[in-house]
Amino acid sequence: MPDLVLGVSGSVACYRAADLARELMREGFSVRVCLTDSAARFVSPALFEALTGQPCLSDVFEEPERGRMAHIDWARSAAALVVAPATANTLSRLAHGLGDDMLTTIALAFEGPLVLAPAMNPAMYDHETTREALDRLTERGAWVVEPAEGEVACGEQGQGKLASIPEIVAAVLEATAHGSSLAGRHVLLTSGPTQEPIDDVRFLSNRSSGKMGAALARAALQMGARVTVVSGPVALGYPPQAEVVRVRTALEMLEAALSHVAQADLIVGVAAVADYRPAQRAPGKLRRQADTMALDLVANPDVIATLAGRAKPGALCVAFAAEPGEGLGPAYAKLKAKGVRAVAVNDVSQPGLGMEADENALTLVTESGEVASGRMSKSRLARWLLERLAGELG
Ligand SMILES: Cc1cc2nc3c(=O)[nH]c(=O)nc-3n(C[C@H](O)[C@H](O)[C@H](O)COP(=O)(O)O)c2cc1C
Secondary structure: OOEEEEEEOOOHHHHHHHHHHHHHHHOOOEEEEEEOOOHHHHOOHHHHHHHHOOOOEOOOOOOOOOOOOHHHHHHHHEEEEEEEEEOHHHHHHHHHOOOOOHHHHHHHHOOOOEEEEEOOOHHHHHOHHHHHHHHHHHHOOOEEOOOEEEEOOOOOEEEEEOOOHHHHHHHHHHHHHOOOOOOOOEEEEEEOEOOEEOOOOOEEOOOOOOHHHHHHHHHHHHOOOEEEEEEOOOOOOOOOOOEEEEOOOHHHHHHHHHHHHOOOOEEEEOOEOOOEEEOOOOOOOOOOOOOOOOOOEEEOOOHHHHHHHHOOOOOEEEEEEEEOOOOOHHHHHHHHHHOOOEEEEEEOOOOOEOOOOOEEOEEEEEOOEEEEOOOEEHHHHHHHHHHHHHHHHO
């Protein structure tokens, strides 16, 4: 029976952690509960000890078995660390690597999937520091089960209610199920925009943030893959376990990706590569002259099509396509034109989705048809996509 550590921090929603513990046990997990001091003021350890049949800890110096450091013991044996409810305070402590109680110390010693279900007042959830903590934790690969909208305990309306128990259980099942479906595989990603120089200080580019590429890199690592990212200029960081090659132009991106393509089992072109580049890069800085100005552009090579042509036999090559809501005809045409096995289409015409956004919705188009993901965070979407691609790889 796989072990889980359920961390409970000091929110009114603590009472729901008892139901969550039971549901996780019904799914076959052996659950050990760790309360923060604040949580222990809302609910008693005795409740969780009675439900789980295991000791419930708060203090790092509490050792149910003498001489065994419980924080290391629990961290080593857990298939996942679930924090539900996760307070603003605990999220910030986790993001900054504090180890000032049992829960945060276990988190520091734990190397597996971290599932976080925040619950708090909407203003606390919107607070810059809470957002930063969640971004930081997501960047490190945590699974965040977004809180629901509605009336929270203090009577205010907004986003902050603990997600439903089935949603949290589903996230735990997902987090613990796909640990190795890309084990032994090499995943090559292109990510971010390209910058095509006009002169020494100006360039042509686009709004790609690299968030989808970073989410795919994290998900692929969590699924056991070796990951190489060839990235255009982006502000965000990629996971430290990924090999990252930084480039600027489409030509540099192609050259860098070509030097890795022969080893790759899965190649995903997420980068928004400029179709054209200025024919000439003017030296220095172009001066303002007439009222109008023409810029000569020449076509860039098609990066993902070239990679598909050079991939090893059996490798799976996937192109991302940003389509402004014109149906899937262009995606089916791209399958053939680019020689890829799948096209992942994001509809960039919908507000809040796609480029720069934290959410996206994909339709995966292959020769045998299409499947739509629905709207979800880029982290979840990355896993959704890679699970399907891992299935195709066999
Ligand atoms: C009645 C009450 C309800 C609270 N509910 C929440 C909550 O839902 N979410 C939250 O982030 N903090 C909440 N707090 C504040 C936290 O309990 C407080 O920040 C505490 O220091 C959190 O400690 P912990 O993160 O170690 O559990 C609440 C406090 C009280 C007194």
